[in-house]
Amino acid sequence: MxxxxxxxxxxxxxxxxxxxxxxxxxxxxxxxxxxxxxxxxxxxxxxxxxxxxxxxxxxxxxxxxxxxxxxxxxxxxxxxxxxxxxxxxxxxxxxxxxxxxxxxxxxxxxxxxxxxxxxxxxxxxANALVQPMVFPLLALVVSGGHTELVYMKEHGSFEVIGETRDDAAGEAYDKVARVLNLPYPGGPRIDQLAHEGEEAVTFPRVWLEEDSYDFSFSGLKSAVINYKHNMDQRGGEISPTAVAKGFQESVVEVLTAKTLRAARAYQVKQVIAAGGVAANKGLRASLEAVFAKEGIAFFVPPLKLxxxxxxxxxxxxxxxxxAGVRGNLMMNGRPGMELKSWV
Amino acid sequence: MIWLGIETANTPLSIAVVRDGKMVAEMMQNIKLTHSAGAMPAIEEVLTRVGLKPSDLDAIAVSEGPGSYTGVRIGVTLAKTLAWTLQKPLVGISSLKVLAANAALYNGFICPIFDARRGNVYTAIYQGMALEAIVEDYHTHIDDLLERLKAFEAPILFVGTDVDIFWEKIGAVLGDVAVRAPFSYDLPHATEVIRLATEVALPSVEATHHFVPQYKRIAEAEANWLKEQKEQAYE
Missing domain, CATH: 3.30.420.40 (ATPase, nucleotide binding domain)
Incomplete structure (x- = not known):
């Protein structure tokens, strides 16, 4: 022993x-x-x-x-x-x-x-606080400031394989919420409205290049703004639930599809979602369904994490x-810090 | 009684240790470096040089603003965290008063100035050895300050590196009553932060949690928001 x-x-x-x-x-x-x-x-x-x-x-x-x-x-x-x-x-x-x-x-x-x-x-x-991380691993990080797919082959090894080229997913949520006159922070409200509606307005999905794991949400955001604008000009009423549902469907479909494609390509054993938008019910349900079918372990930390x-x-x-990584008293804030491996 | 003094409210950085009413060490620099990276190592260096451990400190004094928002916050965060975790009292002193203290022996009015951009300044008028505040610390436009100072009709000593930005205008409005302090008076000393702190009653250690910078100006977003609220109430 x-x-x-x-x-x-x-x-x-x-x-x-x-x-x-x-x-x-x-x-x-x-x-x-x-x-x-x-x-x-x-x-x-x-x-x-x-x-x-x-x-x-x-x-x-x-x-x-x-x-x-x-x-x-x-x-x-x-x-x-x-x-x-x-x-x-x-x-x-x-x-x-x-x-x-x-x-x-x-x-x-x-x-x-x-x-x-x-x-x-x-x-x-945050996932390590819920269950042990199993490598190789793929993390979908989605928040107000970030949308990234990170591949980890072991502890402390980070490879950003995809990221947003413009707005973060959470940023798009907040901006669309403003178009719909929802109170700040709008993300959770859109998630809620999306679940209340039956009908959905169809908005575009932005896939970028075929092999890319990058994201783009500014076009989708503009599509929502244009839709509202056109309806206003025609004197029509928009349905906030239909807009929220359509917007969320577009975001969730792209995030899910790219995460699945990356998980297959990198043959990961675990997929985790992280960041404020990972609390989104629509996104959670979609990822859970897809990875259950795929037979890859998928986890999301509880909301407060x-x-x-x-x-x-x-x-x-x-x-x-x-591993012996140490900072010192000269440490300064690094607003644009890159995610680098420490192994 | 061992004091640590911290001054990071503007570009200058000064750290001092005073033991039983005598200055033991003081560090002073006036280089455009970030206090965020430099202030903590400076505190470590000064304490190391005088052979003190953090737990040897009996009290902490900090320059509490006004000044650069970020600069003030760095000094206050360091001072507040040290004081709280070491369970030692924390005293805050006006950054303008600290600068005016350099000229406490001047026989006249003392006007310390920090640039607040777009023609604005943080300023005050102090007088005499006791540094009595004739005009309390405030944020104003340089033109308004000079208009106010016209009425003083007595010599006014201007201190601070930022005085240079406004010196031409000061001279034009006030003429001979405006006196420029020698350059060696222009930097705020952490030793003065401590000296002024020794003159006030020590607060309880419980008070440290509630210690906040004295910005002397509300944040721009908040000012705009308050204005909107007033306009809406009017409508």
């Missing part, structure tokens, strides 16, 4: 790349000991979107309280920690800086190593920490 090694790697993770101030304690990379998120959504609602300066101001107000809450809920002291992890990028630079500087000050005060995490790696690793949170940053940081 082999010796059983009891690991106890406890990481404090901090995330502030957009409009959530978040901190979490993660044990051994997969166990959520605490997960605290202070959302600013109510504040940004009045502007119809996230205002960077307002986001930064809220982060400074919340940051120490959120970290303290994460430590208190976990009943963890700084001395129990192995490292501090923080989102280094991409994101809003002024927002990133708050989490990063708080992480650096905390790490310095307690002589802890610091690990800088890519936000998208975090979204992907799809939207921005620090638990996912801790999950991604743990294998990095164990």
């Amino acid at each position: 082999g010796e059983v090694i009891m690991k106890n790697t406890m990481i404090l993770a901090i995330e502030s790349s957009c409009d959530e101030t978040a901190a979490a304690i993660i044990r051994n990379g997969h166990e959520i000991v605490s997960n605290v998120v202070a959302s600013q959504i109510e504040s940004h609602k009045r502007f119809g979107g996230v205002v960077p300066e307002i986001a930064s101001r809220h982060h400074v107000e919340q940051i120490t309280m959120v970290i303290e809450e994460a430590l208190a809920q976990a009943d963890v002291k700084p001395a129990d920690l192995a490292a501090v992890a923080v989102t280094e990028g991409p994101g809003l630079v002024g927002a990133l800086l708050i989490g990063i500087n708080a992480a650096k000050a905390f790490a310095f005060a307690h002589n802890l190593p610091i690990v800088g995490v890519h936000h998208i790696a975090g979204h992907i690793y 799809c939207t921005d949170n620090a638990a996912m940053i801790g999950a991604a940081a743990t294998p990095m920490y164990e």
